[in-house]
Amino acid sequence: MVATPIGAVTPIIQQSTMRPPGVDGSNGVGRAYTPPGTDGVGQTGFADALARGLQAVSDLEGSSDAVAQSLATGGGASVEDLMVATTQAQLGVELLAQVRDRALEAYQEIMRMPV
Amino acid sequence: MSGIGDVTMDAVTHALSGLRTRSDVRAHNIANANTPGFRAMRVDFESNLAAALDRAGSRRLDADAVEATLTPDPNLPGPNGNTVSLEGEMVGQMEDNLLRSAMVNAFNFKANMLRTAIGRR
Amino acid sequence: MGAFDAMDIGRTGVGFARYWLDNLSHNVANVNTVTNPDEEPFRARFVVAGANGAEITPSGSGVHVADVVDAVGDAPLLYSPDHPLANEEGYVQGAAVDLAGQLTDMMLAQRTYQANVRTIQTAKEAYESALQIGRG
Numbered sequence: 001m002v003a004t005p006i007g008a009v010t011p012i013i014q015q016s017t018m019r020p021p022g023v024d025g026s027n028g029v030g031r032a033y034t035p036p037g038t039d040g041v042g043q044t045g046f047a048d049a050l051a052r053g054l055q056a057v058s059d060l061e062g063s064s065d066a067v068a069q070s071l072a073t074g075g076g077a078s079v080e081d082l083m084v085a086t087t088q089a090q091l092g093v094e095l096l097a098q099v100r101d102r103a104l105e106a107y108q109e110i111m112r113m114p115v
Numbered sequence: 116m117s118g119i120g121d122v123t124m125d126a127v128t129h130a131l132s133g134l135r136t137r138s139d140v141r142a143h144n145i146a147n148a149n150t151p152g153f154r155a156m157r158v159d160f161e162s163n164l165a166a167a168l169d170r171a172g173s174r175r176l177d178a179d180a181v182e183a184t185l186t187p188d189p190n191l192p193g194p195n196g197n198t199v200s201l202e203g204e205m206v207g208q209m210e211d212n213l214l215r216s217a218m219v220n221a222f223n224f225k226a227n228m229l230r231t232a233i234g235r236r
Numbered sequence: 237m238g239a240f241d242a243m244d245i246g247r248t249g250v251g252f253a254r255y256w257l258d259n260l261s262h263n264v265a266n267v268n269t270v271t272n273p274d275e276e277p278f279r280a281r282f283v284v285a286g287a288n289g290a291e292i293t294p295s296g297s298g299v300h301v302a303d304v305v306d307a308v309g310d311a312p313l314l315y316s317p318d319h320p321l322a323n324e325e326g327y328v329q330g331a332a333v334d335l336a337g338q339l340t341d342m343m344l345a346q347r348t349y350q351a352n353v354r355t356i357q358t359a360k361e362a363y364e365s366a367l368q369i370g371r372g
Contacts, residue, residue, distance in 0.1 A: 061228065065123040068221040069168055071214070071239055072130035074161035078239050079217045080366040086224040087370025093231050191301075202254060206247040206356055210240040213363045217239075220367065 050099065057096050060089040119229065125176040126168055127222045133160025134215050136183045141208060144188075144199050152196040155188035155204075242359035248288060248298030249352030255301055256283045256345040263338050270314065270328040272321045277311035278331040280338060307332045 064085035070077035137158035147153040160183040167181045190198040238244060263280040271277050286302025309332060317326030 064224070065121075068123050068224075069126045071217060071221070072126045072161075073165035073168065074238055075165065076239075078366070079213065079363050080369060082217055082221060083366055083369035086221060090224060090227060090231075090370070093228050097231050097234075200251060202250040203247055206243050206250075209356070209360050210238075210243055213240060213360070213367070216364075216367050 046103070050103075053096055053099065057089070057092040060085070060092045064089040120175075120225070122168065122171055122173055122175055124222060124225050126164060127218050127225070129160065129164050129167075129176065129181045130218050131215065131222075133158065133164065133181075133183050134211050134218070136160065137211055138208070140185065141204050141211075145201065145204050148197070148199040148201055150197060153199060155190060155197075155199040156185045157188050158183050158185060160184075240359070240363060242362070243356050245296075245298040246352045246355035246359060248300060249355065250349060252283075252285060252299045252301060253345050253349035253352060257342065257349065259283050259304065260338055260342045260345060263333050264335065264342070266331055267333045267335050267338075269331045270316075270319065270321060271311075273313060273323050273327055273329040275329070277329045278333070279306035279308075279311075280331070280333040281306060307334070 064082070067077045067081045067085045069075070071079070071082050137160070140156050140158045144155045147155075160181065163184065164181050167176050188198050188200070188203075190200050190203070192198045259281045266278045269278040282305050283301055284303040284305060285299050288297035288300055291297040311332040312330040313327045314330050315326055316322055316328050319328045322328050
């Protein structure tokens with residue numbers, strides 16, 4: 001039962017690596033969408049999913065930092081860029097924290113099992 | 116800057132303090148809107164902050180590395196030699212307030228990230 | 237190029253409309269200014285608008301005062317032999333100001349001012365709503 005919530009949240013982390021429009025110059029119109037996990041790559045378990053989740057969240061925080069610094073220095077970023085980027089990073093971190101908490105709970109539950 | 120935080124929090128803090136300097140200067144400009152010969156001033160903290168960020172990379176910013184510079188406003192002088200543009204200062208105040216809100220948002224975001232990482236909500 | 241371009245562009249419009257109103261007031265205030273017919277009469281000042289280039293955004297950056305030109309044409313001669321500025325024939329020269337035209341322009345300038353203030357307000361509200369992005 002442990003794997004079910006993790007499998008459900010991983011696609012959300014991957015989707016949220018989309019940059020806000022304007023940061024990378026793409027307008028996001030008509031882009032094909034491939035659901036994560038259907039390409040059969042990198043589905044090797046919880047440790048791998050967690051590592052990819054950590055990397056994705058770290059990237060999100062990095063890009064929101066870049067937008068915040070750009071706005072602070074008048075570098076062309078807009079308020080909406082900042083709000084979208086920070087919201088995405090915030091959600092990513094909260095999601096990761098939830099995964100961590102659930103994993104710990106599961107671990108503790110297993111440890112409490114009478115053998 | 117020292118203690119908890121990172122270079123982005125430093126940049127946001129510097130931007131907030133630059134905005135405070137700018138609002139002081141705007142108040143002075145508006146107060147002298149009718150003073151003959153008065154030259155309105157502008158505050159630029161952005162370029163110094165950008166340069167300091169380039170120097171720092173991902174390291175923290177020095178507390179005194181970022182200073183706001185004052186330059187004369189390039190407005191055309193009015194009949195009495197005054198270069199204060201009242202509507203310019205008004206719109207500028209609105210922009211400063213919006214940027215301040217955005218910076219406060221960015222700071223809160225960074226603080227919340229740290230809180231989540233620490234494990235408290 | 238800043239984070240609040242629409243407001244900066246609106247500001248150029250308000251600044252232009254204010255300058256226009258200033259000049260219209262000057263023209264209307266001098267509608268009764270008389271001169272000796274041998275001198276240059278008071279002439280209404282017309283403000284010429286010019287579009288800004290790519291200073292703020294690539295698509296355009298508002299408006300600026302491109303030029304201020306004086307009204308052309310003859311000023312009216314008024315018979316007023318007791319006037320200290322009158323010439324030998326008893327005429328003084330009135331102002332080259334078309335009052336009806338100035339008052340029409342004043343309405344236009346006022347509407348221009350209001351429209352640009354509205355641009356700024358709308359942009360401000362838009363940016364404020366952007367600040368609400370992500371607030372549950």
